[in-house]
Amino acid sequence: MKVTDAKFVQGFIRMANDGWEQGWHERNGGNLTYRIKKEEIEEIRENLRTDGEWKAIGTSVPNLGGEYFLVTGSGKYFRNIILDPEETLAIVELDAAGENYRICWGLKNGGKPTSELPSHLMNHEVKMIASGGKHRVIYHAHPANVIALTFVLPLEDKVFTRELWEMATECPIVFPDGIGVVPWMVPGGRDIAVATSELMKQYNVAVWAHHGLFCSGEDFDLTFGLMHTVEKSAEILVKVYSMTGGKKRQTIQPDEFRDLAKDFKVTLPEKFLD
């Protein structure tokens, strides 16, 4: 099968374009990666190269040895993905040790995978283990309202979690574990990858202060939906702050969150409710 005809490639392209249409991907901002299923690789294997040069990932992900990923290219614009996937995306294979990758398809005019590959792969490794293999999508975007809040709220998991839960009743159901916050760090390297993946052991969402958001999920719908829900909630909070300086006349109370959790069968950590 042609790579671009595969259902997972179509789903990836649609999600990337949806993110572009939301305004989360100025220029080359953001990146998306998908851990490809074994049967999906077999469908397209005839069109994968095996002569690519092995290159260092820049970190080590031993539990992902031999896995294949569909990834956005570094410096590529999300708005162009739908027009030319083979120029903007790549399929990479990891070596058995999970230390090197090689390009098997895509980036037809040259280039390399996203500069955030170390963060994506370390997060894939953590979430694959934590979810028993279910999580396959890692998504980084630059949504304006979340970023704006990182200049106003204290950079604490508890504050971001509670404030964003309060802004939309469905938030605690969509991200019951809460949100982690990474302080400002230089992007693209191993340090930010380590800090983010440490938080992703307990969360599916991590804020990068003054930069953007990282989300993990089982499939394209859930992961896009998570990014969308967090950013919508942040937009409401920005409006509240803009109108009142952050003073709320009324809001959802801790016991009301507990009632919600019971009815919707989610567990909300008490540390976010006291």
Ligand code: 13P
């Ligand atoms: P890339 O173009 O290398 O994916 O970088 C974009 C980005 O958002 C970095 O954090």
Ligand code: ZN
């Ligand atoms: Zn970024």
